[in-house]
Amino acid sequence: MPETSVTLAVASDFEHDFQGGADLLRRGRVNEAIIVMTRAVAARPDHAQARHNLGMALKRKGDLGAAASNFIEAIRLDPSLETSRLSLAEVLKSQGRSGEAVRHVRQLLERQPDHASAWRMLGLLLKGLGESASAVAAFTRAAALNPRDGASRFGAVMALLPPFYDRQDDIAQARAAYTTALEALPASLRLDTPDGAAAAADAYGSFLPYYLAYQGQSDRALQARHGRMAVDILARRHPEFASAPVLPLEGPIRVAVVSGFFCWHTIWKLFIRGWMAGFDRQRFQLFGYHTRTASDAVTALARDGFDRFVEGETNFVALARRIRDDRPHVVLFPEIGMDNLTARLAAIRLAPFQCVAWGHPDTTGLPTIDAFLSSDLMEPPGAEGDYTEPLVRLPGLGIHYPALPVPEEPLDLASFGVGPDDILYLCCQYLSKYLPDDDDLIARIAAAVPTARFLFITPRSELLANRLRARLRLAFGRAGVVDADRRVTFLPYLSPGRYASLNAQAHVYLDSVGWSGGNTTLEAVAQGLPVVTWPRGLMRGRHSAAILTALGATATLADSADRYVDIAVRLGHDPDFRASVRQATLRGLPGLYGDVRPIRTLERLLEDRVRMNGYLI
Structure with missing residues (x-):
């Protein structure tokens, strides 16, 4: 074949794959799109848009490392x-590399200082890094441009x-x-104008008061x-969803579980898997609606475990209609x-009766939520006043929590500087839970237990870890402990094993005060770790x-700051006390895992409410 013909054939094949890959991705056929797009990149490795398209497909699949590599190459080209x-x-933000992400966005703004989307992205990144003033300024600039x-x-408010x-x-x-x-x-937001109301409704949910x-x-x-603002905004834009649907009298009760966490996540572990196994x-018929594209082995379990499972639909109106139609x-x-x-x-x-569980343990404020499903052991007296929901x-x-076995994988703590004689105090909560007033608790324990080492988990921002280090240095100094940097270790995010x-x-597991551990505590007690x-x-x-009370292992439950420190210090010095707490914890696990009262009570609640509303014979 003449050289010109070969060139034309290669060009033709490239165009076919280039366009075909983009079409497959638009139709949600991600794996096929990656195959076709990879072929296009092989044919034209110098084609920046082809690299970008492959990056987008890999990003959709969740292969963030490969996606980043292709985006970087597209930018180079x-x-x-x-x-x-x-x-x-x-992608870099999702990988915990927000500092690098900021640098790339600022480079874009150097070229295009009026790029509204870049300013909004910068606001998002700076918000996550805790640079509130700069984030507000970036969001404000984005809104002024568009x-x-x-x-x-x-975003500027949140x-x-x-x-x-x-x-x-x-x-x-x-x-x-x-x-x-x-x-x-x-x-x-200019809600009194049609354009303003429409824009606000389309934007709602992009930033939340998390x-x-x-x-x-x-x-x-x-x-x-x-x-109230959220419900008003969406009702103006989507009046068809503003009132509860009227259903025919029929059974069994259809229960829709709506979540972005049909994957290996705290929400799945605490709530969804127990509902799936316990109803x-x-x-009851159980319908699942996955609001995110992330998919793993847990997602496959949900596909098989729910009577109907919907995934891949991330358009708000389309998914709302799908749920209503079901x-x-x-x-x-x-x-x-x-x-x-x-x-x-x-x-x-979406339904006549809508409930929220305590996955994000704060009132929603939404008039559309008819009940907050909480825990009798967790709620203090008079807690009703803290909720807009009944x-x-x-x-x-308040949850059906079957045992969750996780096979251990090797973890060499010595590689992180941990010594064989160190007493390891696990401080594994999200760093936002550690408020400044409680730093002295850790410092007082450090002063009383010279071999104590406090293990934290690094957040997806080294900046936040450094800020906590700085706070703890001050607290340790107040307690007369001079080697704070040696006594505090930040571990990376770890695999489940x-x-x-x-x-x-x-x-020892040191619980955070004010917002304590939930899933992390359940995983700690599964190993018998004193809490x-x-x-x-x-x-x-x-x-x-509540977890310790359910276990019947309350010897480490404190009622004051001094008692918290005293218990933690005793656990550090007294291995026999640690062993007794461990044994009591392990003895209580079967009762905790076998407690079906929450799911049976929830079933009765739903049946009573549906019958009361006249939707079930």
């Missing part, structure tokens, strides 16, 4: 390719709730600023304001506040205490 820089920034950018207006505080007084300042901005938000709950205060008033399937009597949200699409769906009416205190922990090994090797906890304040500060 064509530095002006703005979509690659923004996509790379998003008046229809409702997402940036939401960025006032930082993920971390250097001083306790910063909390009051952040809360006051957020309160003022939230009150002004509806006016800035970090409000970490301030350790009752959020009812603020969440009620936010929830009486003669009386006519559920009840919608269960395991959480509201952690997943954007779930939050939008929770602000409309509070339902289910027995025990290596994390199980960490729980097995640790000596020191001080139940205080709202329900979210009482998870671990």
Whole structure:
């Protein structure tokens, strides 16, 4: 074949794969798209857009490392390719490399200083890094450049709730600023105009007040304001979803579980798998709606375990219609506040009865939620006043929690500088849970146990880890401990098996105060690890205490700061005490795993409510 013909054939094949791969991706056929796009890149390795397209497909699949490599190569081939820089920034953020992501976005803004989407991405990145003032400025700039950018207006308000505080007084300042901005938000969204209302509805859920709950205060008033605004915004745009559907009288009860966490995640472990395994399937049909594209072995379990399982549909209107068409009597949200699409769906009416569990343990403020499913052991007296929803205190922990075996994988703690004689205090909570006022608890334990080493898990931001290090140095100094940097170790994120090994090797689990461990505590007690906890304040500060009470292992349950320190110090010095706590913990596990009272009580609640509403014979 002549050389020209060969060139034309190669070009023709490339164009076929280039266009075909993009079409496959649009249709959601991600694996096929990757095969075709890889072939296109092999034919034209110097084609920047082909590299970008392959990166997008790999990103959709969740192969973030390969996606980043292709975006970087696309940028090298064509530095002006703005979509690659923004996509790379998003991937880097997901990998915990937000600092690198900021650098790429700033490079884009150097070329195009009026790029509204780049300013919004910069705001998102800076918000996650805890740089609230800079994040607000970036979101504000994005909104000024694009008046229809409702997402940036939401972002500018939510960025006032930082993920971390250097001083306790910063909390009051952040809360006051957020309160003022939230009150002004509806006016800035221009909800009184059709365009403004439409833009706000399309943007709602892009940024949520997730970090409000970490301030350790009752959020009812603020969440009620936010929830009423959300419901109003979506009702203006989508009046067809503003009222509950009328269903024919029929049975069994159809229960829709709506979540972005049909995957290996805390929400799956605590709530969804127990509902899937525990509901009486003669009386209840279980429908699952996965609001994210992430998929793993757990997703496969859900496909088989639910009577109907819907995934891959991430368009709000399409998914809302799909759920409504399936006519559920009840919608269960395991959480509201952690997943954007779930939050939008929770602000409309999908079923006659809609409930939220304590996956994000704060009131939603949404008038569309008819019950908050909590735990009798976790809720303090008078807790009803902290919720806009009617509070339902289910027995025990409020969840059906079967045993969750996780095979251990090797974890060499010596490689992280841990010595063989160190007493290991596991501090494994999300760093936002550690408020400045409680640093002295750790420092006092360090002063009393010279061989104590405190193991934290590095967040997806080294900046936040460094800020906690700086806070702990000050606290340790106040306690007369001069080697804070040696005594505090930050471990990387660990695989489930290596994390199980960490729980097995640790000596003591130090619970965070104000917002205690839930899933992390359950995984610790599964290994018999002694848990020191001080139940205080709202329900979210009482998870671990409830777990220990359910186990009948309450010797490490404190009622004051001094008692918390005393118990932790005794565990550090007294191996016999540690062993006795471990034995009591392990003895209680069968009763905890076998407690079906929460799911049976939930079944009766749903049946009574559906019958009361006249939807079931």
